[in-house]
Amino acid sequence: MNQIELTLFLESAVRLGIPLALAAIGETITERSGVINIGLEGSIIAGALGGALGALAFEGAGLGVLSGAMAGLLVGLVFAVFAIGLGADQIITGTAVTIGGLGMTGAIYQARFGATGTELSLPTLAPVAIPVLSEIPLVGSALFAQAPTAYFAYLMAPIAWYVLFKTAWGLELRATGEAPAAAEAAGVRVRLVRFMATLFGGAMAGIAGAHLALAHAGTFAENMSAGKGFIAIAVVVLGRWNPLLVLFAALFFGAASALQFFLQALGFDLAYQIFLAFPYVLTLAALAGWVGKSRAPAALALPWEPHR
């Protein structure tokens, strides 16, 4: 790999890592409250469609991102109502939300733009190069000549970390995920905290989806989330439920995805599906103990009913 190829590789690594980072930072907050939102994929695809429709309607990519966040939040709300409000099984609810999200967005897209999938051209979220920083050799353009949503991810990671570990709010959130009974006894409203954390996660996944549609593709396509919701959940595990590590884990996964293109480009004589599978193999490896001794929140995926 020469210098130019390497720069290109890093750029695409970051570009592919950003949607994962956005979704995974949100999911970190959700999981820290004791909720595992398998329906993240549903929020991402809804965010992608919401972002596309919003950008068209308001004729601007910025408002498109906001629409994407709203769409992701609404899907998160559906999950929250069933899994938290009604205490339904989180895994099953999340799976239903994912499948429903993929189906609904496909249906809405076809109803709006026709079954043939008219080529949709959207206002795009153009990269913004940050002066000075983007001129750092090798990594500068990769990290600092990206869409604004990338900078949002860079900002959200430390903010989420600070809230989680340094504020009373974060303390209550973590207590809710570790020992809901203890949190309840301390006066924390467990289900409300979980609701809010899930909505936040949904909104972040929605922004990730909007980023896919507006910054990556410039269009919407059915199933364009392509499993990113599930990979984001693995990223949370790899990042040990710590937003800062999660950001790095997401970029690492981005690099794994970027690698597939480069291995193909370098002309390895293998079926391209093998390269496509690479990030997913990595996901399995991450989940199968690569993570070492990290520990999930003790009450993760356990429904909570106040026993009054």
Add this chain to the structure above:
Amino acid sequence: MSDPLVRLRGVQRRFGRVQALAGAELDLHAGEVHGVLGANGAGKSTLFNVLGGLLAPDAGSLEIEGVQTALGSPRDAWSRGIGLVHQHFTLVPALSVRENLALGLRGRSLTEVGGVVEATMERTGLRVPLEATVSAIGVGDRQRTEILKTLLRDPKVLVLDEPTAVLTPEEVDGLFDLLRELAGEGRAVALVAHKLDEVLAVSDRLTVLRAGRTVLTTERAGASERALVAAMVGSGVADEIALGVHRTGMKRDAPARDPSAVVGRLTGVTGERLTNATLEVRAGEVLGVAGVEGNGQHELALVLAGRVRPAVGVAQVPDEVAFVPQDRRTEGLVPDFDLTENIALALSRLDRFGAGPLMPWDALEEEAERIRTRFDVTAPSVATLAGALSGGNQQRVIIGRELALGAQMLVAENPTRGLDVAAAAYVHGELVRLAAAGLAIVLVSTDLDEILELSDRVVVMTRGRIVVVPGNERTREGVGALMLAGRSQTG
């Protein structure tokens, strides 16, 4: 007497088919320590949880300072000045002590919390390791943290559910001094403790609950132990389990021991929380292991029971050791399994149940039925879920199951923690009877009275080391002093 700070009348609460409270009454006055007595299942914890806003009563009234009130949540209870210290810890294991305290003072900034914590620790003398993770500290420290957390809010009414169960005698005395002081400041203090003499030592007034009803409220000065026990258990059985049974009447004069028959031997065992532990356990004796929680006695029990192999040193223990773990609900039984299944978990590997791949359910059910009858377990049938039994009955199931292993040695860790007088007396009687029958018994307990009453020999664990207590130092004071030597490790 002035109007009470708290007045509970006709409180009822039902859980499924169980009427936990059926007309309980309680008055708490400013300046008093009020002891609440009752057998397991009498409704003490339920009543306290109602007072703490955790449970909504089905019927009944609550007045706080003369104002009719309904508590919708723990938060409501606090805002009206009621602080509840729970029986089961409500700390978050993964968080530090400081973070847990901050959680108790929610709504304030973390730095502000620091100042309040320091001031309260100073004022009350309750010292806890602030930076340690709760999962890494002993139960004594957890208890102190729990009490401190409640005191941070400066409650007018302090309600403590079984605060002494895990404390050493000195710590209990210290806690009681603190409670008296808090009452002296004009607060009302109410507590439940499973040891009658403790409640009597600290209380000004007493309320006795039986089967969810208040059956007696009396001044401490005018109450005899006999009358209180009679009120707790109902007059019919009072004589049989009058406190004397487990206080004095049970100790054997001379252990029927063959000194040559060493059943278990540890030589130089060193590992987590154990340093060069060397010990012999002999047939027919009760060996008492005392110590402040977290000084290695749990690890010692695991090695003696054959559950953990020491990394360094030699542990010679029988292949089968009967083991009564300290936490019935997480280590002893599977709450969602019925009695037969729980018993099968431990026994199905025995030869007499065959060796095939199929579970011999009929034989196991018979065995469960035998244990239920032999150990007098109050359960409708062996198909009852273990989680539905009271603590005392769960303990009977565990002891019965472990003894069915036919082991020569039994290791019991805090076997009467949280049991009422009658259930504790039963367990104590059973341990003494088994020793007399030739079993080697290791009794690990933080209850010093239990150790002193039942044991033929006593050792104390301090910082992972075993200190043998000579006969002439086998007093509360002597053993207590040795235990305290291990204090600095945990707090």
